[in-house]
Amino acid sequence: MSTATPTTGRADTAAVRRAIASTERPPRPGRLATALTFGWRGMLKIKHVPEQLLDVTITPVMFVVMFTYLFGGAVAGSTRAYLQYILPGILVMSVLFTTVYSGVSLNTDLTKGVVDRFRSLPIWRPAPLLGALLGDSVRYVLAGTVIIVVGVALGYRPAGGVAGVAGALALVVVFSFGLSWVFSVLGLLLRSPNAVLNGGFLGIFPLTFLSNVFVPPSTLPGPLEAFVEVNPISVLATASRSLMAGRPDGEAVVISLAVAAALALVFLPITTRLYRSR
Template identity: 60%
Template sequence: MSTATTPEAKELAPVSTESLAELLVTGERPPRPSALSASLTFGWRAMLKIKHVPEQLFDVTAFPIMMVLMYTYLFGGALAGSPEEYIQFLLPGILVMSVVMITMYTGVSVNTDIEKGVFDRFRSLPIWRPSTMVGYLLGDAVRYTLASAVMLTVGIIIGYRPDGGIVGVLAGIALLVVFSFAFSWIWTMFGLLLRTEKSVMGVSMMVIFPLTFLSNVFVDPRTMPGWLQAFVNNSPITHLSSAVRELMAGDWPADEIAWTLGWAAVLILVFGPITMRLYNRK
């Protein structure tokens, strides 16, 4: 009488500790990645997520186009006499507004990865701890640049002419990306602090809308009441919008650039450590 042998019933050959060690340790341990290398790797990971989910590009393509066309033709005649005149004032401001608004998706991405348990794997890796967060922000910086390019292309098609030329345009975009990188640290903090991505979006909108609309994005603050001018003139979005507008117009607004870079430094120094403290304790 023959007896059938199942795979589960087969005994595995014994493995000694020495042979297992020889298998696992075949050479020298690879060096620990540098802070820059780890950050760039996580930045590339953020870009690959867009490759696999191209719908994420909607907020940097369709949304900016809609904003430029809607505000130009809706308010251009009433505020400047014609859309062609208004676009010269509006485009740098609406560029700032759109890019600053899409920074909140950084916090949403962080929160989503936490819910999926991906951050538990990151924390176990022998890498520079902030590289995961910096990688998110570097990946999003590419999205900000793409959104800026889309809006400028649409603006030029409908009549915008930057007197500062290519140098002024590139300087304005560079300043905008630097500020947006710093501003995104606020949303990484919320992404770690709040429980759901809907909560992150809700809180982000409550912060972004007053800052962007109570600024000089759409109109000159001199037309506002005095008490409102005091807030608008000292808003970081106003300083950024003025700096980008003048750079693209061919000027060099040293004061506005200094204010913008100062705000960016403050945001990183305040929210960077808070974010990393939350990340280490999450």
């Protein structure tokens, strides 16, 4: 049986309040620090569930090996010649496919109630969104690095050297960051992670395969060639090839950056508004 009296309880409460009042309140975290913290949260999720890395390690290797050795002889006459053409395209395709998981991850947090917990914190409201996409950018870099290493091991030799390869990878990552806002909107609109995954790939698959990732547009029928030429993914693949070949196509690079900026400018506010209202 407790021997504490009401007077003792009030005295303890008063002592706690005095201790709290005499301690300097820690400064409120800034916007950048908060966003980076949520980006690190994404890295920790990979640490605890390493199976998430399968889509950025095993899958890109399968793409490079399968397309090079299945279609290389038929398309370019030799696997070595086709590898020089297709590897920048596979780099673009694999990294863009990874952006779909940005929407899946956001939808998972939403359906599990994690987003409600974030809203209760005294932080900058868009920080969880921005941080998650910054964390996903690390996945994009990892996927691109795996593809380049595998390509070099198979015989790919970029004439642009390390600088050209780094420029192409940076361009693809920037474009993917802009595109990931589109899938974030999808993640906030649909009801389940599976729906986001299926809907995302339903959109990205046709655009990727109806591009110059696998074959030159000149080999396609007239109407299809016209579409492929203006497809933003084709432009991005052309820019990446030019950088890795040491002959930068300034127009393609600028268009790719402009499309990435336009996607972010249009879909970032939509994502933020949906995030606040859900």
